[in-house]
Amino acid sequence: KQEVTQIPAALSVPEGENLVLNCSFTDSAIYNLQWFRQDPGKGLTSLLLIQSSQREQTSGRLNASLDKSSGRSTLYIAASQPGDSATYLCAVKLTYNTDKLIFGTGTRLQVFP
């Protein structure tokens, strides 16, 4: 059974810091991994989608890497801002059940001025 874990569970940092959020999955049989952002009480906003054949994807200040063989992905946030405060979720799409995303446990990020 695929299990997806995110470390740390919560993070509080001053504005301007570079951050690394971690996502680990137990089964490497994935098609892709997607990073989402969720503001309190709101829906999920897709940040980056990495296919299993890719090593990384970048969008603005965000960079996500994927090491499928070791079951790890990292989300790097450069020069963090208070507006980055949210919960960040990773999710994997399985090769043997492509209809089902398996979500990680989430990292709650607070960036203070």
Place this chain on the structure above:
Amino acid sequence: DTEVTQTPKHLVMGMTNKKSLKCEQHMGHRAMYWYKQKAKKPPELMFVYSYEKLSINESVPSRFSPECPNSSLLNLHLHALQPEDSALYLCASSQVGTDYGYTFGSGTRLTVV
């Protein structure tokens, strides 16, 4: 149009009421999903529709009844709910296939009293 639109945003209903949640997308996605999210937990899959046919029911109680009238619209009919059903209900859509990510709506906050 790159959005998934959910209505209503908030809903309060009694345990004897019947109500419906609505989800709409115009991106040509042929897979649509309902997720349930409790506070500080990741989303949990409820139902999957692929080409307007129900393909996955994650053993959801029959008081939740999904419907996909056409390729752009997904409904969730609610009847005789319990207070523990109070949660954020999220709709998502994607292209059918292995390479695609998901687009989520902003959710309906449901409170059962």
